[in-house]
């Protein structure tokens with residue numbers, strides 16, 4: 109049995125009534141769209157109402173922290189899922205955006221006081237990104253957006 113991976117939740121959480129913000133980048137759009145759909149479909153299956161899921165987009169992952177702060181600082185949402193896909197290129201751009209965005213999203217939880225689900229894929233190849241969105245031919249991995257949707261419901265219900 110594989111060791112790595114998300115364990116089953118301690119119970120099935122009912123997402124009825126929770127308000128969710130998804131803010132996603134538009135870079136690597138094919139992968140982004142699959143991840144967003146995976147997160148939404150999972151949350152709907154856990155009782156979240158479609159009208160309680162608000163979706164906004166930004167150009168790229170580097171814009172996720174600022175947009176997340178502006179969208180969530182007024183207390184309208186119980187949880188936020190920033191989603192971005194970073195794919196390593198030939199420069200250090202990937203490393204700087206990945207680290208800066210990750211740190212900013214983690215710190216943001218202190219100021220907006222709601223759970224921030226980490227929906228940033230930091231991939232070394234396009235194949236890694238496709239696999240983590242459930243888009244590769246071999247279906248070698250599940251759509252990680254589903255994990256983020258489940259985590260969002262659990263965190264919003266519990267805290």
Ligand SMILES: O=Nc1c(NC[C@H](O)[C@H](O)[C@H](O)CO)[nH]c(=O)[nH]c1=O
Nearest residue numbers: 133135167168169170192193194195
């Ligand atoms: O470079 N690669 C990527 C990227 N660059 C753009 C950056 O996030 C930002 O939008 C611009 O620098 C403008 O501020 N954004 C991503 O989401 N994924 C990438 O793979």
